[in-house]
Amino acid sequence: MYLTIKKVFDKILKITDEDWRIFESILETKKLKKKEYLLKQGHTCRGIYFLSEGSIRTFHIDKDGKEINTAFYFQNDFLREIESLTKNIPSQKNIQAIESCTVFYIDKAKLTTLYEKSDFYQKLGRMILENITISEQKYSSFLTTYSPTERYLYILKNRPELIERIPLQYLASYLGISRESLSRIRKRI
Amino acid sequence: MYLTIKKVFDKILKITDEDWRIFESILETKKLKKKEYLLKQGHTCRGIYFLSEGSIRTFHIDKDGKEINTAFYFQNDFLREIESLTKNIPSQKNIQAIESCTVFYIDKAKLTTLYEKSDFYQKLGRMILENITISEQKYSSFLTTYSPTERYLYILKNRPELIERIPLQYLASYLGISRESLSRIRKRI
DNA sequence: TTGATTTTGTGACTTTCGTCAAAGGAAAGG
């Protein structure tokens, strides 16, 4: 059932059967309906998640009450609200299912134990974070380097699943523009 | 001489004298003149750095030859080009001294050894990366949530050292706007 | 100090964006 995660781990860092068994034993499964929340603003993130099926978004609310989407997740992506999780503080962000989802879940307390017990997970955690940091840096460079139109074209070419599966009103704030502007950019092309 | 780093480490994760001695023994010092490069686009990042004194920027060149600044560093900041370092590929980015600098330096090979030898550094590395990821996420949210004027006001309030010590032409691309626009925003206020 | 270089600010003009309001379309649920 959890074999996809094993494969994802294996790609990052070769995992032994024993290390895998420890992990497998603490995983839990959770089903989410469309629009259901995995984490709500003001609550503390209680673990890390692996998205097995569906799509999920992270967003927060700006001073005018507008939703700002900061990330989209699909099959085989890891999810977490790192700041809330590591500092144990209320999250500024919401994590919500866009489509109905199946997620695998590890409780924070168990994750801490996992880190303490095993060098493997300590190292894996570091390597996953390296990858997250790299993609976060790419995202902010993307925002400062390209114009709105170029951003849309970039996504169209490099992450077409965003345009196919994410409502455009969500995508707009991810691109740093209003939903009307995104609509006009699409028309121009 | 390297005591500031020890203090910085200690704040993140309590360090033993033994762990510290290992670290201290592999540190090297490097002086940089103004405008000197720590890393040039196309070269592979050879280690991680700790900025002891001065200021440093990270930038890349866009399709029109314009410089896009993606980060600024001051005293006691850690620096690295994670993608180049971890994947061992040529860097897309330049790292350059703005003011003249003193940096402490750890070679990549020695860093790998450090990770292998010690649980402490494995864990510290993960925790530093958690902090880097959090600030990267804040930066991209900052770009999508605020308007250009709001971004300038935010920096003025929360990171005044950027305005005091960084040339405005560098700051502009960091804020995702042109140098002329930044000048006009400053005038309006 | 002085001349050269770098950095910052302005003017004029065009393009694009944001906003508000409203109309079409598409999807979901009974």
Next chain:
DNA sequence: CCTTTCCTTTGACGAAAGTCACAAAATCAA
């Protein structure tokens, strides 16, 4: 199948951004 709700598009308008060219100011080096 129809109705309701949600999502996307469009129009009109004002504000702001980008660009190019140049001027002013600050900084650097001889």
